[in-house]
Amino acid sequence: MIGARISINEYTNRVFGVIKAKYGLKDKSESINKFVELYGYNEIEPEVREDYLKELNKIQKDTLKNGFKPMTRKELDELFK
Numbered sequence: 001m002i003g004a005r006i007s008i009n010e011y012t013n014r015v016f017g018v019i020k021a022k023y024g025l026k027d028k029s030e031s032i033n034k035f036v037e038l039y040g041y042n043e044i045e046p047e048v049r050e051d052y053l054k055e056l057n058k059i060q061k062d063t064l065k066n067g068f069k070p071m072t073r074k075e076l077d078e079l080f081k
Contacts (some may be wrong), residue, residue: 008016013028022030062079 009057016028016031016035019025019034023031023034025031025034059079
């Protein structure tokens with residue numbers, strides 16, 4: 001955990017107070033963490049999990065193997081299992 005001393009304006013203080021109350025948090029430090037958890041993805045792209053990348057590679061290989069021919073619903077469902 002990193003400690004930080006920050007200066008915020010009255011409006012920001014109120015927003016963090018509302019977040020604290022809305023989510024039943026202990027203090028405003030937790031409300032800052034919750035705010036970043038909720039809205040931080042707009043600023044920083046999340047890390048992609050390794051298993052997700054493997055699944056995307058598998059789908060890409062299957063797509064190239066099958067070409068661009070029309071697929072049945074069953075074939076399409078099999079790709080996403």
